[in-house]
Amino acid sequence: VRAGNVCIDTYEASVWQIPAANRALVRRVQLGRATLAELTNGGATQVSPASTCTPGFPTTFPATGNWTTPLFAVSVAGVTPTSCVTWFQAEQACALSGKRLLTNQEWQRAAAGTPDPGTDDGGTDCNVGGLGRPLASGARSNCESHWGAFDMVGNVEEWVADWVPQSTVCPGWGAFSDDLMCLAGASTTATGPGALVRGGSFQSFTEAGVFALDNRPTTTLGNSPAVARKSLGFRCAR
Amino acid sequence: MSLAVGMVTYVSSAAATDFPTFPLRRCAPDAVLAGTVCLDKFEATVWRVPNPATTNASLVKKIQMGRATRADLTAGAATQLGTFTNVDYAPCANNGQTCAHDIYAVSLPSEIPAANLTWFQAQEACANARKRLPTNAEWQVGANGTPDPGPDNGATDCNTDSDGQQSPTGARSSCISARGAFDMLGNLAEWVADWVPTSTMCPGWASFSNDEMCLAGASTTANGPGALVRGGAFASLGGARAGPLAVHVFQPQHSTNFVGFRCAR
Numbered sequence: 001v002r003a004g005n006v007c008i009d010t011y012e013a014s015v016w017q018i019p020a021a022n023r024a025l026v027r028r029v030q031l032g033r034a035t036l037a038e039l040t041n042g043g044a045t046q047v048s049p050a051s052t053c054t055p056g057f058p059t060t061f062p063a064t065g066n067w068t069t070p071l072f073a074v075s076v077a078g079v080t081p082t083s084c085v086t087w088f089q090a091e092q093a094c095a096l097s098g099k100r101l102l103t104n105q106e107w108q109r110a111a112a113g114t115p116d117p118g119t120d121d122g123g124t125d126c127n128v129g130g131l132g133r134p135l136a137s138g139a140r141s142n143c144e145s146h147w148g149a150f151d152m153v154g155n156v157e158e159w160v161a162d163w164v165p166q167s168t169v170c171p172g173w174g175a176f177s178d179d180l181m182c183l184a185g186a187s188t189t190a191t192g193p194g195a196l197v198r199g200g201s202f203q204s205f206t207e208a209g210v211f212a213l214d215n216r217p218t219t220t221l222g223n224s225p226a227v228a229r230k231s232l233g234f235r236c237a238r
Numbered sequence: 239m240s241l242a243v244g245m246v247t248y249v250s251s252a253a254a255t256d257f258p259t260f261p262l263r264r265c266a267p268d269a270v271l272a273g274t275v276c277l278d279k280f281e282a283t284v285w286r287v288p289n290p291a292t293t294n295a296s297l298v299k300k301i302q303m304g305r306a307t308r309a310d311l312t313a314g315a316a317t318q319l320g321t322f323t324n325v326d327y328a329p330c331a332n333n334g335q336t337c338a339h340d341i342y343a344v345s346l347p348s349e350i351p352a353a354n355l356t357w358f359q360a361q362e363a364c365a366n367a368r369k370r371l372p373t374n375a376e377w378q379v380g381a382n383g384t385p386d387p388g389p390d391n392g393a394t395d396c397n398t399d400s401d402g403q404q405s406p407t408g409a410r411s412s413c414i415s416a417r418g419a420f421d422m423l424g425n426l427a428e429w430v431a432d433w434v435p436t437s438t439m440c441p442g443w444a445s446f447s448n449d450e451m452c453l454a455g456a457s458t459t460a461n462g463p464g465a466l467v468r469g470g471a472f473a474s475l476g477g478a479r480a481g482p483l484a485v486h487v488f489q490p491q492h493s494t495n496f497v498g499f500r501c502a503r
Binding site: 003004005006007035063102103105108112113129146147162164165167168169171173174175176177181183184185186196211213 | 305338358362366367370371434436457458460461464491503
């Protein structure tokens with residue numbers, strides 16, 4: 001969808017391995033025209049769907065993003081988006097599709113207007129809690145922003161491009177919003193930078209929303225760009 | 239030839255037909271070329287355009303093309319928002335959630351630039367005009383070369399110390415950058431895109447510059463991230479503290495009468 005001067009992917013990204021011989025399908029992906037049917041009929045297989053994170057990323061596309069065999073990020077409805085993906089892998093998969101990660105500002109713009117009731121009716125609201133697992137992209141019909149992007153809130157939380165010092169606390173937004181806000185208390189000891197994560201996930205409940213901003217040290221790697229977890233995916237833009 | 243090499247070749251040929259071509263050579267008349275982006279020549283004025291999808295669709299298109307004039311806006315019965323102490327953006331709320339196709343940022347000479355709006359409202363006003371907030375790095379390129387005498391002669395120098403409120407855009411004739419953007423220093427301080435942890439102190443730039451530098455001491459308690467604000471302003475951030483190196487950090491949900499913005503694309 002067009003949001004101001006950028007094109008934001010309508011759906012959270014799914015990452016696909018495409019047979020090297022199928023150059024035409026790669027071309028369709030890079031033009032943003034590949035459908036789910038074209039991918040499956042073309043012998044493409046999805047990597048690390050958020051439902052199970054299996055099959056995971058191959059050794060030819062390691063956590064560092066230093067790939068030797070390309071994988072491609074695609075914006076299609078009807079498949080569980082890819083998670084268990086590091087910032088480095090996400091950025092490379094976007095780039096191989098002729099795209100890039102959104103900046104924090106672009107993410108905020110594209111998310112505007114997504115309804116954020118705080119609860120989840122299990123049917124049309126954003127997938128923020130109760131179900132406890134990610135859904136196929138676009139499955140929640142009311143979870144659409146004014147610009148037409150789906151699942152900006154909940155489902156899988158999303159990497160954006162920006163790096164900052166790793167945070168140490170989550171003071172929230174105060175009276176402004178009940179969404180998560182963890183950009184605070186720059187670590188003086190973390191052995192890596194932090195990358196921003198937006199929107200909250202299928203397990204964030206009221207903390208999900210268009211203002212949700214995570215940069216928490218949830219593992220020994222903190223929220224550094226080298227982290228991968230089941231609730232964390234991405235989308236691309238160009 | 240490997241798949242990867244062939245693919246890169248293909249991407250660049252697609253860019254020539256489907257996407258903006260680079261390097262940029264020309265900008266719309268309301269903007270100046272600053273490196274890889276078109277940066278608005280003036281601090282943004284903000285307008286509410288009635289009936290943007292119907293009777294005023296052509297006005298909206300002119301705004302988005304960077305060609306709308308004050309006369310065009312008047313003819314379309316657009317109302318100017320955010321001048322001086324006015325806080326009249328509603329229904330576009332502080333959180334930016336209700337602003338689509340409502341408020342439009344326009345880069346115009348000799349108009350009172352808009353203040354009293356949050357980072358969220360500023361970027362919505364840019365987005366409706368098919369623009370965006372510049373990044374900190376882009377803002378810096380746009381500001382470089384603007385004379386920074388420190389004191390303000392009240393006439394041609396950047397408005398950092400004399401008026402006690404924002405001057406009309408471009409009114410201070412010497413306050414122009416090497417790339418041709420006006421009022422990058424002083425007048426209204428300007429939101430840029432970048433977010434950081436909220437700062438707690440302003441140690442300055444030491445011997446490098448007398449401009450203010452407040453990107454320091456990440457808060458552990460602030461209820462909000464910080465967004466960078468650049469250039470200093472006419473008053474609270476003014477005097478010698480304003481300048482091309484001036485950097486302040488305000489929470490994006492904050493608004494005040496000395497912070498405005500400009501757009502880029």
